[in-house]
Amino acid sequence: MHKDFEKVLVTKEQISTRITELATAISTDYKDTKPLFVCILKGSIIFYADLIRKMTVPCQLDFIQVSSYGSGTTTGKIKLLKDLDNSIEGRDVIIVEDIVDSGKTLSYLKELLGLRKPNSIKICTLLDKPERREVALEADYCGFVIPNEFVVGYGLDYDENYREFDQIYILKPEVYM
Numbered sequence: 001m002h003k004d005f006e007k008v009l010v011t012k013e014q015i016s017t018r019i020t021e022l023a024t025a026i027s028t029d030y031k032d033t034k035p036l037f038v039c040i041l042k043g044s045i046i047f048y049a050d051l052i053r054k055m056t057v058p059c060q061l062d063f064i065q066v067s068s069y070g071s072g073t074t075t076g077k078i079k080l081l082k083d084l085d086n087s088i089e090g091r092d093v094i095i096v097e098d099i100v101d102s103g104k105t106l107s108y109l110k111e112l113l114g115l116r117k118p119n120s121i122k123i124c125t126l127l128d129k130p131e132r133r134e135v136a137l138e139a140d141y142c143g144f145v146i147p148n149e150f151v152v153g154y155g156l157d158y159d160e161n162y163r164e165f166d167q168i169y170i171l172k173p174e175v176y177m
Contacts, residue, residue, distance in 0.1 A: 001168075001169070002013050002162075002165070002169070004171060004172055004175045005152075005169040005170065005171060005172065006114075006169070006171065006172045007169065008039045008133065008167050008168070008169055009149065009151055009167075009168045009169060010144055010146075010154075010167060010168040011027055012063070012154075012166045014077070014144075015126075015143070015154060015166075015167070015168070016050075017144055018126075018143045018144065019047070019050050019054055019108070019126075019143070020054050021094055022051060022054075022124060022126070023054030023055050023056070023144060024054075024094050024139060026057075026094065026115060026124065027055055027056040027098060028056065029068040030057050030059075030092060030094075031057055032060060033057075033092050033164055034057070034060060034092075035059050035060075035061070035091075035092045035093070036060045036061070036062060036088060036091045036092065036093050036094070037051075037052060037059055037060070037062070037080045037087075037094050037096055038054045038062050038063070038064055038065055038083050038084065038088070038094065038095045038096065038113075039061070039062070039063045039064070039065065039096050040065070040095065040096065040097050040098070040109070041051075041063055041064065041065040041082065042065070042157075042163070043097075043098035043099070043155045043156050043157060043163070044096050044097055044098040044126075044155060044156070045069055045155055046154055046155035047096065047098055047126045047154065047173075048096045049149075050055075051096060051124070052118055053093050057069075060086075062085055062156050063082065063084070063085070064080075064082060064083060064084055064109070065080075065081040065082035065104055065161045066078055066079060066080055066081060066108070067079045067107065068104060068105050070163050072122050075137050078104065078105055078108045085100070085140070087116070088116050088117075088118040089111060089116060089117045089118065090117065090118065090119050091119055092118070092120045092122075093113060093118045093119075093120065093121045093122070094121075094122045094123075094124050094141075095109060095110070095113070095122070095123050095124070096125075097123060097124070097125040097126070097139075098125070098126050098154075098155050098156055099125065099126065099127040099134035099151070099156060100123070100127070100128045100129065100137065100139055101129040101133070102108050102132055102133060102134040102135065103133050103134060103135040103136070103137035104134060104135055105122070106137055107135045107137050107158045108160050110123070110137075113129050115157050118158050121143070122140040122141065122142075123137075123138075123139040124139065124140065124141035125139040125141070125142055125143065125145050126140075126143040126144065126154070127143060127145075127146050127151065127156075127168070128142045128143075128145045128146070129146055129147075130145060131147070131148040131164055132147050132148055134164060135145070135168065136151075146168075149170045149171075150170065150171045150176055151169065151170055151171065151174070152168070152169055152171050153165035153166070153167050153168045154166060154167065156168065156175055158171055158175065
């Protein structure tokens with residue numbers, strides 16, 4: 001284990017099993033449609049790729065990038081860095097996120113995308129940290145509910161580091177304090 005990690009929070013086996021379960025649930029719910037999966041860059045990319053590979057229904061892919069964080073802490077402002085490439089009007093949209101904590105980013109995105117007249121918008125998140133919630137928001141599909149710890153790995157980062165690890169770890173406080 002890396003010297004900056006306190007412990008493993010979610011193993012690669014747990015992640016793989018849960019992604020299969022999420023893909024099965026989404027495939028069942030969208031068996032008669034062709035949903036558009038929207039990946040929130042950058043943290044969600046690994047989860048997104050693994051989820052898409054497990055889908056059993058046709059789907060399409062797009063990407064969006066927003067920023068609300070500096071080096072590990074929220075700035076309070078949300079900025080759209082990369083917009084979708086395609087129209088979502090009349091589409092069933094599934095936003096794929098790595099972690100929901102305050103809920104502000106996803107609340108902003110749901111409102112922004114809702115103005116574009118999709119048929120539906122759902123949220124699929126790998127991790128949910130409800131203790132940190134500042135706005136009323138719930139994911140429609142959730143991998144794991146986790147405690148209020150600073151986590152990295154499997155796409156999640158601290159200051160653009162640790163994304164490449166295949167498990168989710170609790171970062172030692174002395175690293176980010």
